[in-house]
Structure formats: C-alpha cells, structure tokens
Amino acid sequence: MKYGHFDDVHQEYVITTPKTPLPWINYLGCNEFFSLISNTCGGYTFYKDAKLLRLTRYRYNNVPADINGKYLYIKDGDTVWNPGWQPTKTELDSYECRHGIGYSRFTSSKNGVKASVLSFVPLNDNCEISQLTLTNGSSEDKKLSVFSYVEWCLWNADDDMKNFQRNLSTGEVEVQDSTIYHKTEYRERRNHYAIYSVNTKIDGFDTSRDAFLGAYRGADSPEAVENGKCTNSMASGWSPIASHQINVDLAAGETKTFIFVLGYIENPEDEKWESYGVINKTRAKEMLAKYQTDAQVEEAFAALQAYWKQLLARYTVDSADEKVNRMVNTWNQYQCMVTFNMSRSASYYESGIGRGMGFRDSCQDLLGFVHLIPDRARERIIDIASTQFQDGSAYHQYQPLTKKGNSDIGSGFNDDPLWLIAGTSAYVRETGDTSILTQMVPFDNDMSVAAPLMDHLKRSLDYIINHKGPHNLPLIGRADWNDCLNLNCFSAHPGESFQTFGPSEGPVAESVFIAGMFVKYGEEYAQLCELMGDADEAARARKEVQAMYDAILKDGWDGDWFVRAYDAYSHKVGSKECREGQIYIEPQGFCVLAGVGVKEGLAEKALNSVKERLDTKYGVMILQPAYTEYHLELGEVSSYPPGYKENAGIFCHNNPWVSIAETVLGRGDRAFEIYRKTCPAYIEDISEIHRTEPYVYSQMVAGKDAKFYGEAKNSWLTGTAAWTFVNISQYILGVYPTHQGLSVDPCIPKGFGDFSITRKFREGTYHIQVKNPQNVEKGVVSMTVDGKAVDGHIIPYEKGKEEYNVVITMG
Ligand code: BGC
Ligand code: IFM
Numbered sequence: 001m002k003y004g005h006f007d008d009v010h011q012e013y014v015i016t017t018p019k020t021p022l023p024w025i026n027y028l029g030c031n032e033f034f035s036l037i038s039n040t041c042g043g044y045t046f047y048k049d050a051k052l053l054r055l056t057r058y059r060y061n062n063v064p065a066d067i068n069g070k071y072l073y074i075k076d077g078d079t080v081w082n083p084g085w086q087p088t089k090t091e092l093d094s095y096e097c098r099h100g101i102g103y104s105r106f107t108s109s110k111n112g113v114k115a116s117v118l119s120f121v122p123l124n125d126n127c128e129i130s131q132l133t134l135t136n137g138s139s140e141d142k143k144l145s146v147f148s149y150v151e152w153c154l155w156n157a158d159d160d161m162k163n164f165q166r167n168l169s170t171g172e173v174e175v176q177d178s179t180i181y182h183k184t185e186y187r188e189r190r191n192h193y194a195i196y197s198v199n200t201k202i203d204g205f206d207t208s209r210d211a212f213l214g215a216y217r218g219a220d221s222p223e224a225v226e227n228g229k230c231t232n233s234m235a236s237g238w239s240p241i242a243s244h245q246i247n248v249d250l251a252a253g254e255t256k257t258f259i260f261v262l263g264y265i266e267n268p269e270d271e272k273w274e275s276y277g278v279i280n281k282t283r284a285k286e287m288l289a290k291y292q293t294d295a296q297v298e299e300a301f302a303a304l305q306a307y308w309k310q311l312l313a314r315y316t317v318d319s320a321d322e323k324v325n326r327m328v329n330t331w332n333q334y335q336c337m338v339t340f341n342m343s344r345s346a347s348y349y350e351s352g353i354g355r356g357m358g359f360r361d362s363c364q365d366l367l368g369f370v371h372l373i374p375d376r377a378r379e380r381i382i383d384i385a386s387t388q389f390q391d392g393s394a395y396h397q398y399q400p401l402t403k404k405g406n407s408d409i410g411s412g413f414n415d416d417p418l419w420l421i422a423g424t425s426a427y428v429r430e431t432g433d434t435s436i437l438t439q440m441v442p443f444d445n446d447m448s449v450a451a452p453l454m455d456h457l458k459r460s461l462d463y464i465i466n467h468k469g470p471h472n473l474p475l476i477g478r479a480d481w482n483d484c485l486n487l488n489c490f491s492a493h494p495g496e497s498f499q500t501f502g503p504s505e506g507p508v509a510e511s512v513f514i515a516g517m518f519v520k521y522g523e524e525y526a527q528l529c530e531l532m533g534d535a536d537e538a539a540r541a542r543k544e545v546q547a548m549y550d551a552i553l554k555d556g557w558d559g560d561w562f563v564r565a566y567d568a569y570s571h572k573v574g575s576k577e578c579r580e581g582q583i584y585i586e587p588q589g590f591c592v593l594a595g596v597g598v599k600e601g602l603a604e605k606a607l608n609s610v611k612e613r614l615d616t617k618y619g620v621m622i623l624q625p626a627y628t629e630y631h632l633e634l635g636e637v638s639s640y641p642p643g644y645k646e647n648a649g650i651f652c653h654n655n656p657w658v659s660i661a662e663t664v665l666g667r668g669d670r671a672f673e674i675y676r677k678t679c680p681a682y683i684e685d686i687s688e689i690h691r692t693e694p695y696v697y698s699q700m701v702a703g704k705d706a707k708f709y710g711e712a713k714n715s716w717l718t719g720t721a722a723w724t725f726v727n728i729s730q731y732i733l734g735v736y737p738t739h740q741g742l743s744v745d746p747c748i749p750k751g752f753g754d755f756s757i758t759r760k761f762r763e764g765t766y767h768i769q770v771k772n773p774q775n776v777e778k779g780v781v782s783m784t785v786d787g788k789a790v791d792g793h794i795i796p797y798e799k800g801k802e803e804y805n806v807v808i809t810m811g
Helices: 209-213 223-227 282-289 294-312 322-342 359-369 374-385 416-431 453-465 512-531 535-555 585-593 602-614 652-664 668-678 684-690 720-732
Strands: 004-007 012-015 025-028 033-038 045-047 054-056 071-076 079-081 094-099 103-110 113-120 127-136 142-155 173-176 179-182 192-198 204-208 240-250 255-266 273-275 315-318 440-443 446-452 698-701 712-715 735-737 741-744 755-761 764-771 780-785 794-796 803-810
Touching: 025 103, 025 322, 033 127, 054 255, 071 113, 071 127, 079 103, 113 294, 127 142, 127 240, 127 294, 142 192, 142 223, 142 255, 173 204, 179 240, 179 282, 192 240, 192 282, 204 209, 209 223, 209 240, 240 255, 255 282, 255 294, 294 322, 315 322, 322 359, 322 374, 322 720, 359 374, 359 416, 359 720, 374 416, 374 453, 416 453, 416 512, 416 735, 440 453, 446 453, 453 512, 453 535, 512 535, 512 585, 585 602, 585 652, 602 652, 652 668, 652 698, 652 720, 668 720, 720 735, 735 755, 741 755, 741 764, 780 794
Parallel strands: 764 803
Antiparallel strands: 004 012, 012 094, 025 033, 033 045, 045 054, 054 142, 071 079, 071 142, 094 103, 103 113, 113 127, 127 255, 142 240, 173 179, 179 192, 192 255, 204 240, 315 755, 440 446, 698 712, 735 741, 741 794, 755 764, 780 803
C-alpha cells in the first residue's frame, strides 16, 4: 500500500495523507543550521550540534507520537486547523506534503480556505523560513486569525529535559515589534540567542507556554487560539515559547502571504548588549531584512534549488529503469548529504542528545558524499583524524560543536582506525589532492603532538598489525563494525556500561571482518604510499596484507563460508560448530569485496552460502540462526529478540557489501537482486509493512524470525546511504574513481539495457555511454574516449580537461 508517490520531475516525494504509518520526515539545512520536519510539521531545529545548541524543544516518548513542531494554527470561525494536520488533527478537506530536496511544502484546505506552507533553510543564513500562503477559495469574505507556535529549548537539549530545578527559573525573552527574542542563558558567558519573527504587524503574541496553551492543555487545543486572542504574556522562567497572532481579512478569491523566520544569532563579545540585559539586535535585524518580501523568499528558494541541482548533477544516470534513475539521481545522494551532516546524531530514532559524530560512521559517510563537495569532505577527514590517538586507535565519537573526542565512550572499537584509510583514500582518488596527506593533524586534538595525515594512516594500519590474536587475526577490542559483538566485554546490562572483567587469558577475541577490511584498505593505503613515492612502505603494507590474507584462509575459513570471529576463549563465532549464529554476513561481504578467496574459489562458495542461508524476500539477514538465548560471551548481539537489529535483522548497511562482492565475481543478476530488495523505490508499495519513509534507507528491516518481519526501523541516519550509493554508482553501474582516472566497468543484470552516465570528476565532465549488445552481466570489450580507442576501462585523467565523451562497449 502506498501513502503517496514520487514526483520525479520536481524531485519530491508527495505524501497524500497525514496518517502515514510512522512520521515521514525531511531535513532542512545544508551547512550548520538544521531542522527536522515531519509530514505533520513535527520536528525541531538546532545550530551545528543537536545536543548543545538546540533551538526548539522536541518531546521524546510522547503520546501521540511526533508532538512538538513549528505549528501554524488557522482559526476560521469556530474551526481551528493546521496545514500539517497535527496538532489539532482537525479533519482536512485536502492535504498534501511534498518533501523535496532541502525543503518541504504543505498544501491543505479547510472550509474553502487553502493554506500552503513552504519551509526551507536558505543557503547563507542560520534560519528557517516558512512562507504561508492563504487563499480564500470560497465565495464569502473571511475573517481569519493565524497563530504561530514554537516552544524554545533551553539550548542544551540533554540538560533541558533533566535539570528542572534550575531550568524552570532561567527562561528569558524580549519582544520588539513582530520579533520574539529567546535569550535564555545570554546573561552568563553565552553570546547567542534565537528569534522568531513574521514580516507583518502582529495583533498579539505569547511567550509563556502556560499562558498560550492554558493549564492542563496541550498544543492540540491552545486556549489562546480557542479564545481567538493571545495574551501578550512575557515569560520569566518556566517554558518560554513564541507565538504570533495575525488577524487576516481575506476577501473571496483573495491571497495573502506571511513570512515567518526562525533564526539563530551569535554576537561577538563586544556587541553583546544594547544596554545591560537588553540584547544587541543588530545582527538579527540584518538577517530579517533579507526575508521580508515574497520576492526575497523566492530568490533564496531559487538559490537553494540551483545549489542542489548542481550538486546532484555530479552523478546522474539515464537508464531504462526509472527506479534506479530516481534513487541515483535524487534520493540516495540526498540521503548521503544528510548522513554526512548528521552522522548518527539527530533523527526520529537518534535523539540528538546521545551520540555526536561517529568515527567509523563519518568515515563511511564520506564514501557517498566525497563526490558532492570534496572540500567539506577534506575538512571532515581532518576533524576525524584529529581525534585519533598516537597509537592509531581513536575516540569512537566526537561532538560536532567542539570537535573533541567523547571520553564517556572512549576508544577500543578496533575497526575504527581502518575506516580513516577508507575515507582518505576515497577523497584522494576523487580529487587527486595529495596535499591532504602532508597536512599536519593533531592527535587527540592536541596540536603540540601532530603529524602529517599520512602518518595517521600508517598508525591506523600499524594499530591492526600490532594488535593481533592467537590466530594472527586482528583483535576485535570492544567490538568491530558490529557494535553488538562484545566478545571481550561482559556487559551486565546489554547496551549499558561495559565491564572488562573478561576471562583470565585477557581480551583475545579476534575479528575476521577486520581482517577483510585490512586486506581492502591495506591495499588502498599501499596505493597512497606509491602516490607519495614511498615504494618501501607500500611493499611493507602489501606484505602485511598478504599475511592477513593467509591468516584468513587458514583460520578464518569454515568450509563453506568465512568465520565471523573468535571469542575470548578462542571459540569460533559464526561457524557451523556453533548452535546458533552459524553464519554472519559481514565477513562474507567484506572478505569477498576485498578479493579474499576469489582465486581459490572460496568467494563463490561463501556468497552461495549467503544466498542459501541468509537471504529473504526483504534482503539479506545479518546472521542465522538467530540467537534465542542471551550469551554472556557474545554480548549485546544476543540481547535482541530474534530477527531484530544485530540479532538476525536485515541490516541494510551490509547488504551492499554482499552486492559489491557479487560484482567482484561478475554476477550482475544477483548483485542487482540484492540491491533491489532493500531499495526504497522498489519497496514503496509495501509501505504498510515497511512503515518508514519510502524515499530513504533505514538501518534495519526485521528479519524472518521477528514478529514484524519486513518492518523497518531507524530511517535516514545509516551507513546504508553511502554504501548503497557506492554499490550502485561504482560497482553496478561501475563508474569507480581511481588515482589514474575514472574506471568504467559495470556489472548489471541481464536485460538492463544500454545506459548513460554523466559524472563530474575533478575538473572534467564525463559523458559516458554504456552499450551492451551481447546482454552480458560484466566485461568491457572496448572503450573510446573522444572517438579514440583506449585500452582497458580506465579513462586516462588529463589535468585541466573539461569534457570527456566516452563510449564503453560491454561483451
Ligand atoms: C545498537 C547498535 C548501535 C550501538 C552503539 C546498540 O545498542 O544496537 O545498533 O550501533 O548500540 O550505539
Ligand atoms: O556499525 C554500527 C554503526 O556504527 C552504528 N549503527 C549500528 C552499526 C552496526 O552495529
């Protein structure tokens, strides 16, 4: 069942009912100011850091779900309604929400009045604009009142929902003309405040939540709206809000617009006060002056659209498969941008107060983002590397505002170091910019101990080399990519604090997955060494890679698939020797995509085992059989009920690893089958089962052992976005950046037909036509570049050249 449809022309998803199975959200903002906005106008706003600089409050665990947003109420006689349906939930005569690229547009009507709200964050200002257009489509003149409503968060969102003894006494506001200023905390060391303004004279306001809503009421029935009159309340402590009242006379057929601006302002120290206690409003007024007229808003909106157009034009495909075109050209790349910006911090499943930026997560997000804005990728790599320790290990997370490693969580996830090589290699292959490798980067953010980035990568590699276990496989530490495989740490309560009172032999658990990563990224590191003219170091790395390869074949192979790990007692995990959890997806995908076992014929066996044992109609499960009991020696993985999350869920993130692995073997049909099963555009018509947004990937779909088999959770912020984009763009469609130039080597399903790709790469635009007269799955028989035959399938990069016309013939 569908709750809307794709509009490919406008690159929008059109939601036609507010009653979607779960809130279906969008993200506004590209740089530092962000809003989450659901299809019923729920969501919240923050500047840079969802935990530390939260502008508006969101209410977690609320019933009904998704309450608190930026609401507009329309009072028409006795009827009060919202263009996004919530919170009044007044039945609408029509409703539509269009989630677009960096904007959302709501169009609804009630009793002859049509309201359209366009919300977006303009490119160069820290604010969200909501342009309300009201049209009286009835034959009578109307006297309406419009009420806006946002509830301020007292900045630190974590403290905001805990520290009531203090917070209920700190709230402060100012009101001047049509602008409400939220200045809580300004009187201490702070230099920031928020504003909510509208471009017209107002007929009243409220800044006290209790005054606006009334005692014992919620946002679904504000007393002020019911009375048709704000109370001009001035909040002092308690819960400050911002509400404007605008009385609107709307003649039959007439249209009026209003521009609401929610903004964040930072004043330098010397401009803080107009007079003590009265904030300096100059910068706020300058910002507001830019968004006073419809023409200004239209211009800002056009600029945002143009910005996105040129970004998404960096990789486009034109094939006979409209779903592939739709995902590649729009939604997958869009989700890559959002995950790059948010890491795993703020979504409807990540509270924004828990995690900051993840080390491994952000490195992987780079893989799907680096072709869009390489400069921002560069900056991110430096930020991430700056949280590395001198021994090559790394903080698992860091806070985006401070960019400092998070010591509550610390380090010890032994896959982390290698992801830095992955991200850096992707950046250098994309841009050819080797200057990043010589840039001095601190350890643990301490500039007095710094080293060139290349040295950081060496330490990443050496960390693995220096931390091997009894089978010469990498030690897993607290966990590897699979956070829940806690083989050394027996956590008393799964998911809570880890205690390392492991077995007396010490933390010797090993990971075959990290071994596969080492083979892949050890080789990428060696290539970087060669680029830097260090042949000796490249040779050293390759020798280590070979040793790891051999160790995998010796002790990481189980007969029909790769072993997952060795636990702290050196027992196999993910082996036919186990009663449950016999086969795991991660080492099958990653070892094979790294090339392990290909020439020995093991890779094919491993992938056939995946198909036989892990495949479902909704995607490939992470392991089988599911753990039915809790295992102290395995940790959190066995804490989930069977079929959910890391315990036999369909973890979408590593489905592309298996799909890529299939392309390594040249099996295009199977690679595409795996791609298709989790692909949002392909499963749109089972939205009542899948439930999360049909335009983006979710982290997990419940596996076949789960009660709600096929139901997705944790949409938006997942490494699935980057990895599926890497898979479809670089392996299936086959346009892969190498240090020498773009390689084109597709691996497609039979019957996919000819297709063309336009790809911006360094200074050039590549127009690539792929012909497949023999209908093969893989193989390039010839290539011409600008009409001239070129051997192989790497388009030689020519510095400064702007246009390349390439024809590839498969066969
Ligand atoms: C979740 C994982 C997550 C980890 C770290 C676990 O409870 O299941 O998906 O990565 O916590 O936050
Ligand atoms: O790899 C992790 C990721 O860092 C966070 N989400 C879950 C994944 C698998 O455990």
